[in-house]
Amino acid sequence: MNISELRKKSMICLIQADIENPALNVELIIAHVLQMKRSELFLSLNITLPTDLVQQISDFIERRSQHEPLQYIFGETEFYGFPIKVNPNVFIPRPETELLVEKIFQKDKAATLILDIGTGSGCIAISLKKLIPGCQITATDISEKALQIAEQNAKINDVDVDFILSDIFEKVVGKFDIIISNPPYIPKNEYEDLPVEIKEFEPENALLAEDNGIFFYKNILQQSKEYLTENGKIYFEIGHDQAKRVKQLALDNGFSEVDVLQDLNGFERIVKIGRKSSC
Ligand SMILES: C[S@@+](CC[C@H](N)C(=O)[O-])C[C@H]1O[C@@H](n2cnc3c(N)ncnc32)[C@H](O)[C@@H]1O
Numbered sequence: 001m002n003i004s005e006l007r008k009k010s011m012i013c014l015i016q017a018d019i020e021n022p023a024l025n026v027e028l029i030i031a032h033v034l035q036m037k038r039s040e041l042f043l044s045l046n047i048t049l050p051t052d053l054v055q056q057i058s059d060f061i062e063r064r065s066q067h068e069p070l071q072y073i074f075g076e077t078e079f080y081g082f083p084i085k086v087n088p089n090v091f092i093p094r095p096e097t098e099l100l101v102e103k104i105f106q107k108d109k110a111a112t113l114i115l116d117i118g119t120g121s122g123c124i125a126i127s128l129k130k131l132i133p134g135c136q137i138t139a140t141d142i143s144e145k146a147l148q149i150a151e152q153n154a155k156i157n158d159v160d161v162d163f164i165l166s167d168i169f170e171k172v173v174g175k176f177d178i179i180i181s182n183p184p185y186i187p188k189n190e191y192e193d194l195p196v197e198i199k200e201f202e203p204e205n206a207l208l209a210e211d212n213g214i215f216f217y218k219n220i221l222q223q224s225k226e227y228l229t230e231n232g233k234i235y236f237e238i239g240h241d242q243a244k245r246v247k248q249l250a251l252d253n254g255f256s257e258v259d260v261l262q263d264l265n266g267f268e269r270i271v272k273i274g275r276k277s278s279c
Pocket of ligand 1: 090091092093094097117118119120121122123124140141142143146166167168182183184185205206207
């Protein structure tokens with residue numbers, strides 16, 4: 001079978017499975033298996049593929065037709081330009097989260113002690129350590145399996161991060177210039193309506209949060225004073241409609257400076273929290 005025939009057959013399969021952007025998905029899968037750029041596919045449409053490659057592509061198309069995310073099918077993704085391995089035990093890093101890293105790098109590159117709560121694949125901790133090599137990063141997660149992947153990712157990217165199995169601050173010792181967290185923030189009533197790609201494949205404990213989605217913000221803000229240095233700051237990624245509530249929580253917990261930053265889609269996505277002299 002040549003690439004053109006395989007592309008057509010795969011497209012039909014993904015259209016029947018109601019996958020969004022079927023052409024893009026098929027092209028990404030074929031290009032990934034053939035280890036070529038997507039643009040190169042169009043110069044190779046008449047090339048006949050050996051049966052083992054046709055089989056591998058067909059297997060990946062079958063998995064995608066069941067709505068499995070491409071990142072899990074490939075076992076990898078990219079975050080801030082760095083390679084990150086993923087499997088169904090970890091949340092897939094999102095492009096919005098790159099903004100969190102970018103803002104810390106722009107505004108706080110002098111920070112030396114950084115804590116990342118709910119590190120998942122380790123994407124935030126690893127990219128910050130790459131960007132600010134002089135800093136010391138501690139990263140926690142409640143999932144041992146997620147931490148195993150995070151440790152692999154630190155190795156692949158050749159950085160040292162101190163990973164700790166901990167329920168929020170439970171096992172954390174010391175004070176930090178910056179506490180970052182992209183915690184679970186989906187309220188129960190929104191969880192059921194998530195796309196199949198997310199609800200059926202990503203870990204529930206990386207998504208769902210009690211207290212109408214704000215459990216982790218509340219908990220971290222209430223305990224953070226014990227873990228922040230004098231001018232320490234907190235950076236949160238938040239759900240698109242949570243800014244007002246998180247801002248109020250910060251003020252209620254004695255913080256005086258709260259900046260809300262929008263993502264590229266215009267959603268309020270990042271909250272930076274500190275005391276007056278620190279922001
Ligand atoms: C939305 S994911 C974010 C993962 C990663 N930081 C990112 O931005 O891609 C939330 C993470 O919080 C972790 N988590 C859930 N409950 C936790 C808890 N009580 N303490 C620490 N981590 C927790 C999950 O295992 C998951 O890895």
